[in-house]
Amino acid sequence: MSFLEFRGVSVAFGRYVAVEGVGLRLAPGEFVSLVGPTGCGKSTLLNVAAGLLTPSEGEVWLEGRPLKGLNPVAGYLFQQDAILPWKTALDNVALPLVFRGQPWREAREKALVWLEKVGLGRFPHHYPHQLSGGMRKRVGLAQVLIANPRLLLMDEPFAALDVQTRQLMENELLRLWQEDRKTVLFVTHDLEEAIALADRVVVMSAGPRSRPIGDFPIPLPRPRDVAEIRLTPEFLRLHREIWDLLRGEVMRAHAGA
Amino acid sequence: MRGLRVRLWQLGLLLGFLAWWEWASRTGRIDPFFFSKPSDIALRIARWFGTGEIYPHLYITTLEMLLAFFFGTLLGVALGLWLALAPSVAAVLDPYIKALNAIPRVVLAPIFTLWFGLGVLSKVALGVTLVFFVAFFNTYQGVKEVSPVVLQNARLLGARRSHLLRHVYLPSAASWIFSSLRTSIGFAVIGAVVGEYLGSAAGLGYVIAQAEGVFDTTGVFAGMVVLMAFVLALDALVGRVERRLLAWRPRAEGGEG
Numbered sequence: 001m002s003f004l005e006f007r008g009v010s011v012a013f014g015r016y017v018a019v020e021g022v023g024l025r026l027a028p029g030e031f032v033s034l035v036g037p038t039g040c041g042k043s044t045l046l047n048v049a050a051g052l053l054t055p056s057e058g059e060v061w062l063e064g065r066p067l068k069g070l071n072p073v074a075g076y077l078f079q080q081d082a083i084l085p086w087k088t089a090l091d092n093v094a095l096p097l098v099f100r101g102q103p104w105r106e107a108r109e110k111a112l113v114w115l116e117k118v119g120l121g122r123f124p125h126h127y128p129h130q131l132s133g134g135m136r137k138r139v140g141l142a143q144v145l146i147a148n149p150r151l152l153l154m155d156e157p158f159a160a161l162d163v164q165t166r167q168l169m170e171n172e173l174l175r176l177w178q179e180d181r182k183t184v185l186f187v188t189h190d191l192e193e194a195i196a197l198a199d200r201v202v203v204m205s206a207g208p209r210s211r212p213i214g215d216f217p218i219p220l221p222r223p224r225d226v227a228e229i230r231l232t233p234e235f236l237r238l239h240r241e242i243w244d245l246l247r248g249e250v251m252r253a254h255a256g257a
Numbered sequence: 258m259r260g261l262r263v264r265l266w267q268l269g270l271l272l273g274f275l276a277w278w279e280w281a282s283r284t285g286r287i288d289p290f291f292f293s294k295p296s297d298i299a300l301r302i303a304r305w306f307g308t309g310e311i312y313p314h315l316y317i318t319t320l321e322m323l324l325a326f327f328f329g330t331l332l333g334v335a336l337g338l339w340l341a342l343a344p345s346v347a348a349v350l351d352p353y354i355k356a357l358n359a360i361p362r363v364v365l366a367p368i369f370t371l372w373f374g375l376g377v378l379s380k381v382a383l384g385v386t387l388v389f390f391v392a393f394f395n396t397y398q399g400v401k402e403v404s405p406v407v408l409q410n411a412r413l414l415g416a417r418r419s420h421l422l423r424h425v426y427l428p429s430a431a432s433w434i435f436s437s438l439r440t441s442i443g444f445a446v447i448g449a450v451v452g453e454y455l456g457s458a459a460g461l462g463y464v465i466a467q468a469e470g471v472f473d474t475t476g477v478f479a480g481m482v483v484l485m486a487f488v489l490a491l492d493a494l495v496g497r498v499e500r501r502l503l504a505w506r507p508r509a510e511g512g513e514g
Contacts, residue, residue: 052409070413082410086428086505095424099415129507147414 001064003028003183004049004151008058011044018044020209022058024202029181033194035246036204037253042187043079046153049185050076062151075149077157081136083128089115089139090124096147114142118172134165138172145176152177152184159188170197170226178223191246195238196226203246206253214245293475301479311483317460319487321377321449325384326441332385333392334434338426341400358390362448366455375457384448388441395437399430432506435499442491446484 002025009022019041026032034042047053048060051070060067083092090111097107115121118138120131128136137157144152158166174197177184188194194201195218203214218238220229229235275295281287282294289297305311340347366383373379403425411425453462461480468476 050413052413074413076410076413078406078410080404080406082404082406084407084411084424084428086431086503087424088505095411095416096414099417099420127505129505143414 002026002061003030003063004185005061006045006048006058007061009045009048009055009060010057011041011048011053012056017209018207019204020211022211024212026183026185028183031177031184031186031197031199033186033188033198033201034204035188035191035194035201035242036210037206037246037250038189039253040204040207040210040249042189042204043155046076046155046185046187049151050074050153071151073150075144075147075152077137077140077144077152077154079156079159081128081140083136083140083143085128088125088127089120089131089135092128092139093142093146096143100147111142111146114146115139117176118142132165134161134169137161137169141169141173141176150182152182152186154184154186156188158193159190166193167227173197174222174224174226191239191242192230193226195220195235195242196224196229201238201242203242203249206249206256213249214242216242290472291474293478297475298478298482301475302482305479305483311464314460314464315483315487317377318446318449318453318462318484321380321384321452321460322442322445324377324381325388325448326445328381329385329388329445330392330434330438330441333389333394333437334396336389337393337396338400338422338430341397342422342426347397354390354393362386363451366452369452370456380449380452380457380460383452384445387444387448391437391441391444392434395433396430399433400426402433403429432503435495435503438495438499439492442488442495446488450484 004026006022006024010020011018022045024032024045034045036042044053048055049067049071051060051067051074062071062073084095087095090108093114094104094107094111097110098104112121112124115124118141120135120138120142123131123135128139131139140157158169161169170193184198186194186197191201198218201214201216201218202212203216204210205213216238220232220234220238278287278292279295282289282292340350362383365386366379369379369382373382407429408421408425411421416424449460450462450465453460454466457463461484465477465480468474468480
């Protein structure tokens, strides 16, 4: 049985139809990357999976049941900074536990462990504006993971980072994911990132009325190092194969824009 | 070093102005009857505090001001939060709030005196009508400015409505509320003093009105100076609390505080 399933999902904003008739299944513990040209409704699908957006047609099924309201098992890492600027790194990470009724003291102890896991053990009392972009992303990652979500939704989380920081974060993500293999839906417009991380890459067509048009298994061995794996012949072959399909959509998106 | 020089200039400007005033008044270039002179004003203030005759008036004005400040802010913040979180209510009440805010508050003073008598209550009421709108509009704006991403993130992390209020809406509105507090203090003083001026038996406004009644310009100026020092002291106090509570904010380079 699939863990998460889009069944004929369409989303319209007024008369603009962003995605149409999307069918997509994620097996438990599977890491799926969703790639596509800008404006193809990738983020829209994530918002639907998170329960932030109700589809105009179709539904999302979670473990065999249609999803109603906010997705209770999802953690969402946004593209923009989403941590609270008025709380320290430690309190930001502790917050999801406090929301679940744990006392602050206990929540902070556990939060410190998570801060150490993402390499920020030395900065618990820093406010977000005192941290770099990459460090803020780490806080965001710890904040999402501490609640132990079974589904991880990621919306180009590393797009704003420089290349080196980005590869560090990608490896970090893979390391953390390796520990308990959550189901991941990772949205990106960067094909290399998509292949390096995922078990499967799904290609979306250019918007409007966007839908999946290609589904490629990525049989690269794990554990992976995202920087090194890009140089293997297998990676290059996959990249060429998927790019052949994606390029046409990127062209269409540019022609339409 | 630069700070010191600015301070010296500020002090010099003040002393220069006072010296010119004193000199012009003594040599008859300006009429001491209408303009008094700094030494007389200083002596009067010293006498007021020496004999203690100013304390009851200061106490009354402080009481009125603090009550107006407290209740005006409380009502303003509460209603601001409510309307910002309930847009349909805001849509209904919007014209009434605008209409009420359009009334020049001074014209309310006589009616409040009729309703609440010559005592403290009528002045507090006048102050509240002034303070309320400042606090209300700032709180409303502050809540509306909450980043939607931060809000969605908090909701997905499991925040319930009370959590959102406490950890997201209020901290986000805090900087707006604080900037409004400093304006509010001024308004609370205006409410108290204007109320006293128009009809009362005690308070700094009453002292000034009495002095004016007998063409005692020294008394009028002395009353003004005491009021001024008083407001500045309160403003500094609020500034201090603000700095402590808003420690998370990035400080503007070279800016204040």
